[in-house]
Amino acid sequence: MGGQYSIDVARFISTTDGVATELEVLGQAVTGSASDLDRLADLVAAERDLSHALGSATSERRQNGPRAVQHGGAVVTAAGRVALAYVQADDDMAATTSRADAAATAPGASGPGRFGATLR
Template identity: 65%
Template sequence: MGGQYSIDVAGFVSTTDGVASALESLGQSVSGAVADLDQMVRLVTTEADLASALTGATEERRRTGPGAVQHGGDVVIAAGQVVLAYVQADDEMASTTSGAEASIPLPRTSGTGRREALAR
């Protein structure tokens, strides 16, 4: 596993805030649409065939719309948890590495070479 990894935490937070706001707006729209569908079905209840056709045509979206919004929210939450774990692990690794580097003595060589300058 080579390479370097980094996460723009501020960019991630900004992006997920935008997505969360959009999901909230979408959730309100889906709830409103479901309420409107209920009202439409109530308006045509005297026409059984029409009510049945309307219900049949909209039932899938009525069922999947709220679920899609919930799933989107779950994805945002999971992504946040992954980034938090990454940042915590990166902080832990950085503190462990810096502590280990501080305890390793640099080789001493005489003169004013590059190593000598680093050791000072």
């Protein structure tokens, strides 16, 4: 895998925070529209054909709306976990590299020599 990978963590977090906020707003709108549909269904319940037509026209959206919000939330949560793992791995790599560099450049440091012998 040749190449260099990096992300702008601050921008990534800002973007996912914005998406999460908008998903909250969308979730509230979906919940509100479901309540409105319930009230509308109650109003037309006595008219069987109208009630059936309303149910047919709205049932798919009523099911898919909450699922879409839930799925979007799961995507944002997973993205946050990936970003956290990336930052942690980057920190671990930097710490390991720093320790290895310090050990290799310290005068009189013990460790493997150029030909595999342990230096003391």
